[in-house]
Every structure is written in structure tokens, then in C-alpha cells.
Amino acid sequence: xxxxxxxxxxxxxxxxxxxxxxxxxxxxxxxxxxxxxxxxxxxxxxxxxxxxxxxxxxxxxxxxxxxxxxxxxxxxxxxxxxxxxxxxxxxxxxxxxxxxxxxxxxxxxxxxxxxxxxxxxxxxxxxxxxxxxxxxxxxxxxxxxxxxxxxxxxxxxxxxxxxxxxxxxxxxxxxxxxxxxxxxxxxxxxxxxxxxxxxxxxxxxxxxxxxxxxxxxxxxxxxxxxxxxxxxxxxxxxxxxxxxxxxxxxxxxxxxxxxxxxxxxxxxxxxxxxxxxxxxxxxxxxxxxxxxxxxxxxxxxxxxxxxxxxxxxxxxxxxxxxxxxxxxxxxxxxxxxxxxxxxxxxxxxxxxxxxxxxxxxxxxxxxxxxxxxxxxxxxxxxxxxxxxxxxxxxxxxxxxxxxxxxxxxxxxxxxxxxxxxxxxxxxxxxxxxxxxxxxxxxxxxxxxxxxxxxxxxxxxxxxxxxxxxxxxxxxxxxxxxxxxxx
Amino acid sequence: xxxxxxxxxxxxxxxxxxxxxxxxxxxxxxxxxxxxxxxxxxxxxxxxxxxxxxxxxxxxxxxxxxxxxxxxxxxxxxxxxxxxxxxxxxxxxxxxxxx
Numbered sequence: 150x151x152x153x154x155x156x157x158x159x160x161x162x163x164x165x166x167x168x169x170x171x172x173x174x175x176x177x178x179x180x181x182x183x184x185x186x187x188x189x190x191x192x193x194x195x196x197x198x199x200x201x202x203x204x205x206x207x208x209x210x211x212x213x214x215x216x217x218x219x220x221x222x223x224x225x226x227x228x229x230x231x232x233x234x235x236x237x238x239x240x241x242x243x244x245x246x247x248x249x250x251x252x253x254x255x256x257x258x259x260x261x262x263x264x265x266x267x268x269x270x271x272x273x274x275x276x277x278x279x280x281x282x283x284x285x286x287x288x289x290x291x292x293x294x295x296x297x298x299x300x301x302x303x304x305x306x307x308x309x310x311x312x313x314x315x316x317x318x319x320x321x322x323x324x325x326x327x328x329x330x331x332x333x334x335x336x337x338x339x340x341x342x343x344x345x346x347x348x349x350x351x352x353x354x355x356x357x358x359x360x361x362x363x364x365x366x367x368x369x370x371x372x373x374x375x376x377x378x379x380x381x382x383x384x385x386x387x388x389x390x391x392x393x394x395x396x397x398x399x400x401x402x403x404x405x406x407x408x409x410x411x412x413x414x415x416x417x418x419x420x421x422x423x424x425x426x427x428x429x430x431x432x433x434x435x436x437x438x439x440x441x442x443x444x445x446x447x448x449x450x451x452x453x454x455x456x457x458x459x460x461x462x463x464x465x466x467x468x469x470x471x472x473x474x475x476x477x478x479x480x481x482x483x484x485x486x487x488x489x490x491x492x493x494x495x496x497x498x499x500x501x502x503x504x505x506x507x508x509x510x511x512x513x514x515x516x517x518x519x520x521x522x523x524x525x526x527x528x529x530x531x532x533x534x535x536x537x538x539x540x541x542x543x544x545x546x547x548x549x550x551x552x553x554x555x556x557x558x559x560x561x562x563x564x565x566x567x568x569x570x571x572x573x574x575x576x577x578x579x580x581x582x583x584x585x586x587x588x589x590x591x592x593x594x595x596x597x598x599x600x601x602x603x604x605x606x607x608x609x610x611x612x613x614x615x616x617x618x619x620x621x622x623x624x625x626x627x628x629x630x631x632x633x634x635x
Numbered sequence: 636x637x638x639x640x641x642x643x644x645x646x647x648x649x650x651x652x653x654x655x656x657x658x659x660x661x662x663x664x665x666x667x668x669x670x671x672x673x674x675x676x677x678x679x680x681x682x683x684x685x686x687x688x689x690x691x692x693x694x695x696x697x698x699x700x701x702x703x704x705x706x707x708x709x710x711x712x713x714x715x716x717x718x719x720x721x722x723x724x725x726x727x728x729x730x731x732x733x734x
Binding site: 386457465479489493495497505510523 | 641645646648649650651652653654655656657658665668669671672673675676677678679680682699701709713714716717718719720726727728729730731
């Protein structure tokens, strides 16, 4: 299997019988077991179940009932439930937790004949930007294994970037799909809040969490987004019953596309080399017919602060369920309260405990109005400002990440610095907007992501614009002679 | 609102509310990190109410209602299979009240 074949190419070869589903699945499982480059991208893989799914996919192909992704291997972030498999969420507390049911996105992928080949590494409960908060070790970047793959969906990003799988699923609460996608040089897409069901996703911050795809091309990302989106009567926050449509994906010319570049996302936080690559990409898009204007979005500069009040507050509530009584491991105490406190104290990681305490503090009597209530008002104001800009422009653009991939264990990346790396991705979560990271070139020999954000519900327009930009900008691939893994 | 450092007692109280047992050295570390976290991310507190209250037209939070219908649920066996301790089809919960 060519490591860099896209899912669309692989699906075509499966349909033409040039390749068999079982053969493709077996090769993929072998790659997962080999763990090329020692990336640490996968936490588990069920060979027997994957081969059974591949046989079923082959039957669909033989019967002529195959869809566009039938037989294509899929890796799944280990905070998305896959029935009868372990779902750890990157935590010691859940290392033996067996999912009692499939998440809705998994049900939809199975119906489409996709083959789930493994669960991928992540920052514990999705909390982190470098995958160093996983209880099971960090994920290394296929471009250079000494560097981080980004987080929190680091395993899903590295698995696609290394050519182990063509597609994967991640979750994005403050940039956890788009940030690692940018650091690994692939496409990462966070759909509009409410267009993809979160049922079966281990909840972090419920007003922000969204499941989405990683892919090597925009077309592949659109195919997987189409597959996982749409109606779910068991998800209360679905925005529409309609799945993300594939019609018109190739019909959005760059000519006349109006881009807005917030100056608040162009400050000194952005590395000069990133800014230079980003500006070259924007120049090429302008030459191809786009317009790009600098805009003022004053509230965006408060995005990270707002996020680090709201997300921990919601997490402190969501993670209260991990009591060591109903599921997960338990550390016994003298009574009920002591057992719960000992279990959580011993088995949750440092960053998760920090955020739970921060959220509990921000919600507690005497501080609620100063922190949580104020943050919610800032969030609404920021959303209003972004709505106004998106009424005049098609897309908000910025670098996805202000930095290129950085060394694992970097002393410069303390917990505060890491949190500020999400400054360009967080606004889309706070407003519920669809947002995508598209590879747009290299800086210091490493990939740079172009962040694109559209109005809520305009997922199709965003994907179509990204597809046209991809034709103009091309993709980036890890050099085989630079220590990277193909 | 001027920023005030978070005390060890406040961290301890929040940890107690959150049901988190922390070791002594952990408590000191969390005080420093929490102080830095909330202290650093407080810039929006300098915004006046008039700046942030003028948000009419934004998509405000709204409640979502679902019909109250009887439907199938997880089932006892599935609900119990991940529990660390069970007996006779029930979760074992450590003592809540003394005799």
C-alpha cells in the first residue's frame, strides 16, 4: 500500500478490485504493530474485529452496495466509544473501561463500510496541545520524531501524516484537531457545533466539543465529514438533520472569495517564519483571485482567557462522573467521599486535576460572577463581532498555529505557554463555527497550517473553498530523507 | 477587579469540592499553577460591563428540550460491567453514613 495514497484513491482501487479489503486492512494492521518511527500514535488495535469488518466491506463491494469509503481503514481517537473495545481517553482512570456501545459517528462509519483499525493516543481527556499529557506517553511527529505531533488528537494526526491510515477521527474543544493537523502537515476539520453528533464522545467541555476528520486531502476530509454528520435523535444539540453535503465541493472558484485576516491573530505571538509562510500563501491566493483584507476583532484577544475559564468549568462538571464507583479503577478509602477523592487524586493526571480545580474555583460561590459569568458575556460579544465580519467576508483566515512543531519535553513550553498556542483556533470553538486547517507550506522545514473559519452552518462552502485553495497551494509531505516516516 | 493571589486554603477548598485528594507537595504546586493560570487569564475582567453586555444579536445559550418518552436503556449487565465492585446486580458503594 502506498503510504501516501488518499482515501479516495484507495476506495477507487478497492472498487476496481485492484486491491482487496482484507489485504488493505492486514497491511494497515501490520503498520500499526510495527509503529514506524516509534511514534506512539496508537493505544490499541483489535485485529480480529478489523478483519471481520474488512470481510463485510468486501461483501458490500461484491454486492454493489458500497459507498465512497467502503473498505477504507479508519483510526479513532481513544475518547470516542467503539463497542466492546477499551476507551481510555488517555487516562489511567479509564485504562480498563470497555465501551458498552458505539458512538454515533462510529455507527455511521460502520454503516458506510469503513474498517476501524485502532484507537489513537491523546492528551488525557483531550486536555493539552502537545500530547504530553497522555498517561500512555507522548506522540511523536512523523516529520521529526524528536518533535511533538501536537494535541490533543496527536495520535490521530500522526497516524495519517505517517501514512499508517488514510483517515482518522479526532475531537476539537479548543483546536485539538486543527492544531496537530497543522503541526503534522495534513488537513484537519472541525465542523459546525451541532452538525456531528457527540453521543459516545467522552465529554470534556460540552458547549465546545466537536468530532471531526483528519485526512491527507480536503476531498477525503469532506467524504468523512459527510459520513459522520447528520441526524441523531439521541443528541440534543443537533443543528440540522442534513449531513454535510458533497455537492459543489469542486465548484467554488477562488476568484471573488473574500478573506478577512484579524490583526489580533498577527501579533508577536506568531513566529516570524510562520507569518512569512502564511503571507506567501495568502499572496498566492490573491493572485488566484481572492481578496484579503485586515480586519479588527477586538474581543478575539480575550479568546484564550475566556476559554480557560469556560472549558475548565464545564470539565469540572463533566468529569465529576469519574468516581471509581460505576466505572474505571478504584482506590479504596475509609468511606464513600474518601474513596472518590483517593481514586481521582491517584488516577487523574496533573493537567486534568489542575483544570478541574480551576473550573471548580471559577464556579464556586463568590467567584462565579467574576469568572464564569463574565467569560460567558465576553464569549457572546466575541461571537457577535465574528458574525459581523462573516456577514461581509466568506472566511476568516490566520495561521492555525503560531509555532511550528516543537521538541517533546521542551522547557520553553511550560503549562501557560502551551495554553496560549491555541489563540488562533479557540475562537471557532467559542462561536461554534466550522473551521479547517489546510497545509500551506513549510517554515524551518516543518509544515504550516492555514486556518480557515466560516459562518455557522456553512461547512460545505468552507470545504469547497479549502478544496480550491488546496489545488492552488498543493500539499506538503514529510521528506523521506529527513528522519521522517512515510 | 484587582487580582488577588489564590491561597493554599482556597486551593484546598476547591479540591475538596471537586473530590480530589492532593498530597502536600502537590497542593503547593497547584497553588502556584492555579494562581498563574487564573492570574494570567483574567484580562477580560478589565472589560467594562458596557463593553461586554452589548451583545444583543449574538447566538445566546438556549435550552434544548426533548420529549419525555420511555425508551430502551443500557441494561443492567452493561451498566455494571465496568464497575470495580458489584454484588447481586448492584454497585457496591463504600460507607456513606456510619451506624
